[in-house]
Amino acid sequence: MERSTEQAILDAAERLFLEKGFARTSTTEIAKAAGCNQALVHYYFRTKDNLFESIFESKARILLSGFHGIQGSATTFEQALTRLVGSHFDLLAANPRIPSLLATELLTNPQRISSLRSRLEPLPVGILRGLQAMLDTEIASGNIRPTSLVDLFITLVSLNASLFLAAPVLKTITGMSDEAFQALLRHRREENIRIVLASLRPDPDRKPTKKKPDGPPRTTRSGKGRKA
Secondary structure (H helix, E strand, O other): OHHHHHHHHHHHHHHHHHHHOOOOOOHHHHHHHHOOOHHHHHHHHOOHHHHHHHHHHHHHHHHHHHHHHHHHHOOOHHHHHHHHHHHHHHHHHHOOOHHHHHHHHHHHOOOHHHHHHHHHOOHHHHHHHHHHHHHHHHHHOOOOOOOOHHHHHHHHHHHHHHHHHHHHHHHHHHOOOHHHHHHHHHHHHHHHHHHHHHHOOOOOOOOOOOOOOOOOOOOOOOOOOOOO
């Protein structure tokens, strides 16, 4: 019973946060939607901020655990990256309002970033180290162009999240039906994977840098008594 009440509060809060935003949702509304009194909301989570961060943490852990599994199951870097982009896209497709909620909250309350990071450590650190090792190996082997993990994540996240951020405007302007939008999601998932993989391919026009000699070129001394 206790666990079901706590989960009911989480589910109700997530739904209301996504519908109305964090600032416009009260704990009274959350309690009413969860079918409990307001005192129980404070009992389980103390504050609305803790409730919000608990929801974010659960979503982030689902995504990060998926990343961890990808590293262990993939046999090649391309397979790992394909699954990485796809799993991130799938999480957003299952929770399409999360990008806009997070964008609003992190921009208006930047202090949340430190709080959320402390909740998730050390899980992201181990995953990032594993991905960085894979990236370094591929770069050293010449399979991909030199790049940073930060650049890779910016490309991945911006490609995947932009569609869900733009979805309300896109649907309104184009009059797109739900069926057409689902077809667009399937197309964009594969297209985003293709774009990310293509962005890492080595530049064929880039010439390898020649290693410079350590010192001045040696001069050959001519032998004595040599006839002209």
